Amino acid sequence: MRPAWSVILLTTLIGAGQGLFLALYAIEVIAAAGVLATPGRMFYVAGAVLALALLAAGLLASFFHLGRPERAWRSSAKWRTSWLSREVIVLPAFMGAVFVYGVVHHLQAGERISLWIGAAGTVLCLALFVCTAMVYACLKFLQEWHTTLTPLNYFLLGTASGFTLATPLAALTAPGASKELAIAALALGALAYLGRLAALGRNARLRPKSTLATAIGVKHPRIVQKAQGFMGGSFNTREFFHGRTRETVRFVRWVFLALIFPAPALVLAFSDDTAVLLAVAFALQYAGLLAERWYFLAEANHPQNLYYQAIS
Amino acid sequence: MTQLALVIDLNVCVGCHACVTSCKEWNTAGAAGPLTDQNSYAKDPTGTFLNRVQTFEVGEYPDTQTVHFPKSCLHCEDPPCVPVCPTGASYKRPEDGIVLVDYDKCIGCKYCAWACPYGVRELDQQQKVMTKCTLCVDRIYDATLPERDRKPACVLACPTNARLFGDIHDPASGVSAAIRENGGYALMPEWGTHPANHYLPRRKTQFRIHPDELKRIDNPLKVDGKLPKPAPGEPALDDVTSW
16 A cells, blocks of 8 residues: 555554553552652643644644545544544544543642543543554455554554653653653553564465456466556556555665664663653654554555556 | 346457446546546546456466456445445445445545455546446436436447446346356455456357358258249140149
């Protein structure tokens, strides 16, 4: 598939926003249990604002994917059947929950209320991870995506990046929680890395179910396309091919394998809890996530490509 | 239940692209249009077509077969493109099984094209909505046309009658008979989409020649031997016959 920047930005930005919210709520729950000193309200308010900004930026990016963005409101209609429609509904609902969560903390309306709002936000956050990932995982003939590893990795990668982002925030506003967040970010990053490696290994062993023989229904081992029906390009030759060399794709894989966990882990492990260094860790990881999402989209080999092997 | 569909006979398709141009001509001006083109007379021309004809070579030289392969929406009975549409713009008509796109609802998110394993949906670069074969729904029910013209434009254009149109759920229809009797098959059965359009395979054309067909034998049963013409003085038929 051709990776679209709108999709890459949407999935990575909302993933980081969701992870950041989960980090805020996890700290609040742990603090409420008395394990950790309660951070000041600035941690939650600034965190909620940052998460909301990431979610809004992702939502904005998604509009650039549409041919007719002015009709985007229609996309909430078919939530009974379409994961995309469900995502379109859950994303604003989750943004609303994050907004209320921030407001509750800003007004200091009480721990009880904020814990309940946070619980509702967590449910919506997890639902959004599932919806976003299932948009890809539900397409059964895109075999690279059609696996439970897809929702798992969307959840783990998003949460890991959110926790990494929460560490510089905590270093500035809640120094007591910074160390714990860094450890959690490392653990989640390691899990996400394992999940992504598992997906890479699985996809390397995939055998395409469709062949030219089933595509045109001729039972013969040797079929060669001689003409695709037109000399110029078409939607089908643009949308479903990434158009890069195999070396480029492989290079992107090495880049994201280095950046999504090893690089930020090194920075986190050796940082002295200064916000700038921790922010660098997040920047590295986010750059890795952009490459990871590019590779995720480019890696999928659509069976329709069987019909577009030769111009003439 | 009715399921309208095309049955495409690969045995007689000659790859002339008449169905492609006829489809484009009718649909760019019809309810599905316009199907726009970009850079038509410049470098990298591109455009929206609802039907394409591709060519494949099967086998190894010199034992090869050239297969011309027309490809358009297969109007699947279980279309994967319909449930993924977030707006409901992509739908399958219950009354005749045609899969259509409502251009007024389509947001151009391309998700339905991702969800189609056959690559038969094309996003129009100017309208920014998804286009696809409509089975000429604006033509096949048009009562102002003569009965014989109420068929998809591609079917009417085909010079070798490689494209048949009808209801595949009606066992008495011509398309059902063609599928039944000529080994009609569906594309990519592995995905469970149950395409309504079927293809008829290449068949070896054979006919037996009997020896008596090679040598002409006049009057083989000797029953109507030529009678001699009566001489001028002899009685004609009227004189010898008693009526």
